[in-house]
Amino acid sequence: MPEAPTVLLLAEQTKQFIGQKVLSAEGKASKFDKSRLVGQPVTAVKTFGKELLICFPDFTLRVHLMLFGSYTINNHKNGILHLGLEFQKGELNFYACDTRLIEEPLEEAYDFRREVMNERFDKKLALSDLKKKPKLAIVDALIDQNLFAGIGNKIRNEVLFLVGVHPLSKVNAIDDDKLMEIIEACVTFMFRMFEWKKAGVQDENLVIYKREECPRDKMPVIAEKLGSRVIYYCDKCQELYE
DNA sequence: CTGTCTGTTCCGAT
DNA sequence: TATCGGAACAGACA
Numbered sequence A: 001m002p003e004a005p006t007v008l009l010l011a012e013q014t015k016q017f018i019g020q021k022v023l024s025a026e027g028k029a030s031k032f033d034k035s036r037l038v039g040q041p042v043t044a045v046k047t048f049g050k051e052l053l054i055c056f057p058d059f060t061l062r063v064h065l066m067l068f069g070s071y072t073i074n075n076h077k078n079g080i081l082h083l084g085l086e087f088q089k090g091e092l093n094f095y096a097c098d099t100r101l102i103e104e105p106l107e108e109a110y111d112f113r114r115e116v117m118n119e120r121f122d123k124k125l126a127l128s129d130l131k132k133k134p135k136l137a138i139v140d141a142l143i144d145q146n147l148f149a150g151i152g153n154k155i156r157n158e159v160l161f162l163v164g165v166h167p168l169s170k171v172n173a174i175d176d177d178k179l180m181e182i183i184e185a186c187v188t189f190m191f192r193m194f195e196w197k198k199a200g201v202q203d204e205n206l207v208i209y210k211r212e213e214c215p216r217d218k219m220p221v222i223a224e225k226l227g228s229r230v231i232y233y234c235d236k237c238q239e240l241y242e
Numbered sequence B: 001c002t003g004t005c006t007g008t009t010c011c012g013a014t
Numbered sequence C: 001t002a003t004c005g006g007a008a009c010a011g012a013c014a
Helices: A004-017 A123-131 A138-142 A153-162 A176-198
Strands: A022-026 A044-048 A051-055 A060-064 A070-073 A081-087 A091-095 A098-102 A222-226 A229-233
Touching: A004 A044, A004 A051, A004 A070, A004 A176, A123 A176, A138 A153, A138 A176, A153 A176, A153 A229
Parallel strands: none
Antiparallel strands: A022 A081, A044 A051, A051 A060, A060 A098, A070 A091, A081 A091, A222 A229
């Protein structure tokens, strides 16, 4: 289950293992030697966009839930175990995901100024990055993980509806103030989504994604395939900048 | 850059 | 009732 708000919640739950050592590491994960984890204590838990980062003294375990990933904490479920970590107190299991080890220091591997939900997220940097892709449709720009780590298909559709911008508007046609408004709306919306996640709800609160009619003017929502994903919008309420 | 592939679960149609 | 196909919060690669 991806998108940054979900992963942030996962990180929050994973922090209970900080300070504990891994007693055993099981599962079909094969991109690294699982035995390296055994005996190592968790030193910190972080996120970068849709990636969960479990830090150990000499390396970091990176977990990406992709589209179908799931996890259980202190219990388990049926299905193929991708990576299961047993700690002194409790266990953490991942299914259908991608795991790797990052050997270099995190500060070298990641620029946390581009992590939308990070306290170091730099909106001005995001704006200048965005303007380097003038011909890109705003809906494509928002999901580019190199620009905005953590935004997914639901978030981009919801945010563009909330700010009244047509998804196919080109970046260079949108003025700086409006671009900044979009960036700020992303941050706000993602934290709102995080709260919904914590409360166990989410999709009920989405107003345009997969909806039949626009909540504002009751016009039919347009669902359009763009590349491999479907985008949702109201072409009356969302202004096309071109 | 377009298309293809993988992975899991759910839901609706047959 | 059981089964099948498509879709879905993603990203990698040819």
